[in-house]
Amino acid sequence: MTRPRYSIVAPIYNEEGNIQVLYDRICEVMDSSGGEWELVTVNDGSRDRSLELLEELAAKDSRIKVLNFARNFGHQIAVTAGLDYTSGDAVVIIDADLQDPPELILEMIERWKAGYEVVYAVREERHGESWFKLLTAKVFYRLIYRITDVNIPMDTGDFRLMDRKVVDALQSMREHNRFIRGLTSWIGFKQTGISYVRQARFSGETKYPLRKMVRFAMDAITGFSYFPLQIMIYVSFVLGVLAVLAIPVISVLRVVLGSGFLGGQVTTIVLLLMLSAFQLFFLFIMGQYIARIYDEVRDRPLYVIASEKGFKPQLEDEPNTIPPTPEPEPEARG
Numbered sequence: 001m002t003r004p005r006y007s008i009v010a011p012i013y014n015e016e017g018n019i020q021v022l023y024d025r026i027c028e029v030m031d032s033s034g035g036e037w038e039l040v041t042v043n044d045g046s047r048d049r050s051l052e053l054l055e056e057l058a059a060k061d062s063r064i065k066v067l068n069f070a071r072n073f074g075h076q077i078a079v080t081a082g083l084d085y086t087s088g089d090a091v092v093i094i095d096a097d098l099q100d101p102p103e104l105i106l107e108m109i110e111r112w113k114a115g116y117e118v119v120y121a122v123r124e125e126r127h128g129e130s131w132f133k134l135l136t137a138k139v140f141y142r143l144i145y146r147i148t149d150v151n152i153p154m155d156t157g158d159f160r161l162m163d164r165k166v167v168d169a170l171q172s173m174r175e176h177n178r179f180i181r182g183l184t185s186w187i188g189f190k191q192t193g194i195s196y197v198r199q200a201r202f203s204g205e206t207k208y209p210l211r212k213m214v215r216f217a218m219d220a221i222t223g224f225s226y227f228p229l230q231i232m233i234y235v236s237f238v239l240g241v242l243a244v245l246a247i248p249v250i251s252v253l254r255v256v257l258g259s260g261f262l263g264g265q266v267t268t269i270v271l272l273l274m275l276s277a278f279q280l281f282f283l284f285i286m287g288q289y290i291a292r293i294y295d296e297v298r299d300r301p302l303y304v305i306a307s308e309k310g311f312k313p314q315l316e317d318e319p320n321t322i323p324p325t326p327e328p329e330p331e332a333r334g
């Protein structure tokens with residue numbers, strides 16, 4: 001293999017206190033990686049000096065690239081844009097606040113060279129985060145794990161290395177509400193995790209207030225699960241059973257407790273239960289159509305091919321065995 005080329009993507013939103021250290025540490029790590037590298041930074045509408053600092057670095061070091069958003073579009077969109085502009089054989093996504101230690105990239109590269117196409121980092125411990133963040137994150141990852149259709153590994157963020165093939169597949173998925181770690185899992189390929197201790201932010205504070213966290217969680221759930229649409233069928237079933245049972249149960253209770261029990265409300269109760277069950281049932285049916293519409297408009301690729309053989313001549317490893325078709329004799333005119 002010729003010298004591998006690595007791209008590192010870092011989304012930046014008001015990270016002025018972290019940029020220089022991030023640069024220094026990435027230089028140190030990547031210079032020892034034995035490959036060529038570039039750092040693609042995406043300034044996601046920062047209101048501090050982040051852009052200025054990034055541009056200064058880019059002026060001094062041609063390996064640093066700066067994409068500057070017109071406003072804040074959000075973390076997942078910033079990462080997506082960064083990926084669009086990478087050219088490396090392997091691409092690493094990293095947070096700019098140094099909660100993801102750049103030193104881990106070398107270990108990721110080792111795994112990549114061993115044949116894995118996605119190497120994600122699993123947070124074994126998290127330092128310097130509020131109990132609220134820790135609790136919500138824990139609940140979130142477990143919920144996502146249980147209700148989504150794809151196997152999204154627990155306690156992993158976007159800190160990961162991806163082979164070019166995976167990045168290409170990811171780029172073909174242009175859905176707007178993006179949950180990148182879910183999309184990467186959806187794509188497939190050979191994936192593995194390495195665990196690490198997540199450090200506290202080097203400088204500044206989290207850019208994920210509760211509002212953004214809730215939105216993020218909703219994107220994850222709606223992007224990968226139809227469970228919320230399916231709940232209705234269970235509720236509908238329970239109400240239906242109650243409606244059917246209500247008639248004999250109330251009749252028996254009337255015999256035992258006297259005919260005045262519940263008075264004239266019985267018909268109302270039974271009708272209400274039945275109607276609610278019907279309505280929920282048809283809402284569920286509608287949900288099924290909406291889910292399918294959603295599948296269609298999101299327009300994910302139907303499948304992702306990891307490799308193919310036997311379709312076209314593969315010059316290096318497999319000479320074409322079909323004899324060349326002879327040139328057709330030129331037809332005599334006339």
Ligand code: UDP
Binds near residue numbers: 012013044
């Ligand atoms: N970020 C971004 N746009 C946003 C919010 C965050 O580009 O709207 C970047 C941020 O600069 C950082 C990364 O995304 O590099 C992760 O954000 P943060 O550290 O605030 O999230 P946390 O680690 O607290 O979950």
Ligand code: MG
Binds near residue numbers: 099201
């Ligand atoms: Mg952070």
